[in-house]
Amino acid sequence: MNLRLSSALFTAAIVAAAPAHAAEFREFDQAAFVAAQAQGRPILLDVHAWWCPVCASQNHTIKQVVLSPAYDKLIVFRINYDKQKPIWQSFGVRKQATLIAFRGRQEVGRLAYMTNKDAITAVMASAVR
Structure with a gap:
């Protein structure tokens, strides 16, 4: 087996072993937001700026929290x-x-503007209760 193929197989194995996010992530769209509300879906709006370190920290926490099956119906809309x-x-x-x-x-x-993991988790949990 050549090195390139071996590396590709290793990468594929890591990707396959990595847990998938249980939640759905989307860019904000008014029609999709209204439809999700009408369906009674749990929703998290994330007002995000690419240059914001607090936003990056929140995003990291959100991606960890949604790995739980409790968040499989959650839709995260990024504004x-x-x-x-x-x-x-x-x-x-x-x-x-x-x-x-x-x-x-x-x-x-x-x-607003907090990175406390417990506070972020509590807000997210309020949507799925």
């Missing part, structure tokens, strides 16, 4: 802080790194 200002303003957001949890149409939790 681009730099490009979708009217959207995040419509949710009463004032700054990036804001997380908003919904259970269907009802807002059930909100967290």
Whole structure:
């Protein structure tokens, strides 16, 4: 077996062994958000900026938390802080790194500019209870 093929097989084995995210991740789209609300889905809005270290920390925690099967119905909509200002303003957001949890149409939790893993987990859990 040549080295290139061996490396490709090793990479494939690692990818296959890595756990998949239980939640669905999407860029924010108003129609998809409204449809998810109408279905009663648990939803997390993530107002994110690529340059924000707090956003990066929150994203890391979110990806860890959703590995639990409890989050298999959760949909995470990412709102681009730099490009979708009217959207995040419509949710009463004032700054990036804001997380908003919904259970269907009802807002059930909100967290702004925090990296505390327990606080992020609590907001996410409020959507799936």
